[in-house]
Amino acid sequence: MNILAIGDVVGSGGCEFLRKSLPAFKKLNKIDLCIVNGENSAQGNGILPQSARHILDSGADIITTGNHALRRFEIYEDFDNENFPLIRPANFHKTAPGRGFEIIDKGFVKIAVINLMGTVYLENLENPFECIDEILEQVKDCKIKILDFHGEATAEKRAMGFYLDGRVSAVFGTHTHVQTADAQVLPHGTGYITDIGMTGAVQSVLGVTPSLAIQKMKTNLPVKFENPQGQCKMEGCIFEIDNSTGKTISAENFSLV
Numbered sequence: 001m002n003i004l005a006i007g008d009v010v011g012s013g014g015c016e017f018l019r020k021s022l023p024a025f026k027k028l029n030k031i032d033l034c035i036v037n038g039e040n041s042a043q044g045n046g047i048l049p050q051s052a053r054h055i056l057d058s059g060a061d062i063i064t065t066g067n068h069a070l071r072r073f074e075i076y077e078d079f080d081n082e083n084f085p086l087i088r089p090a091n092f093h094k095t096a097p098g099r100g101f102e103i104i105d106k107g108f109v110k111i112a113v114i115n116l117m118g119t120v121y122l123e124n125l126e127n128p129f130e131c132i133d134e135i136l137e138q139v140k141d142c143k144i145k146i147l148d149f150h151g152e153a154t155a156e157k158r159a160m161g162f163y164l165d166g167r168v169s170a171v172f173g174t175h176t177h178v179q180t181a182d183a184q185v186l187p188h189g190t191g192y193i194t195d196i197g198m199t200g201a202v203q204s205v206l207g208v209t210p211s212l213a214i215q216k217m218k219t220n221l222p223v224k225f226e227n228p229q230g231q232c233k234m235e236g237c238i239f240e241i242d243n244s245t246g247k248t249i250s251a252e253n254f255s256l257v
Helices: 011-028 049-057 073-080 128-138 154-164 210-219
Strands: 002-006 033-037 062-064 101-105 110-117 144-150 170-174 191-193 198-201 232-241 248-256
Touching: 002 011, 002 144, 002 170, 011 033, 011 049, 011 198, 011 232, 033 144, 049 062, 049 073, 062 110, 110 128, 128 144, 128 154, 144 154, 154 170, 170 232, 191 232, 191 248
Parallel strands: 002 033, 033 062, 110 144, 144 170, 170 191
Antiparallel strands: 002 232, 101 110, 198 232, 232 248
């Protein structure tokens, strides 16, 4: 089967470009399951009920998130709704709303979609390596297991890929919004890419208006970020996975402008 992972959707521009591009892209590439990271889909950052529904209506089967997942209180009810396909990093504190993985039953195969967050240069959360071991015990009846690892450090993401090689079907990184050129199949059959990129404004700093990002970095004072309009892109990775083994056959990144 073909599983599509879409990089962090940023702001209204990213949402609109996703709606414009995703349906035809899925059809062209015969996509069986689409995972979209939506933690920055609200204008500014975070995720709101309307941006989550926009992503799902555009063709996503499930939404993953990251460090901005709980920034907007309005989305908490959706996180707590077991019938709403929205997950947050599993290693958040146990009192956080929502859940860290979702099992999708396709009839002929069960797929576990898991969300984790790195701890290098980010918040001091539960160790993601220990957390994933616990989750894999809970989803061991799923032939296909996919991890969105939302992390800052490339080394931590690479380490997670090798740690899970042969234990999950694919590991893709999110958060840094810059697509890496290392889509591959690891030695024991796990598809991997350090970061799948983003969906949003091309002329931006990770989806933020450049002048505002520069102001923040130059002054280190509070700045209200805005998402610029203009030409957008949709980035991600397609994993072709063998249903019978759960191993990845190929991993191919893309950038659609």
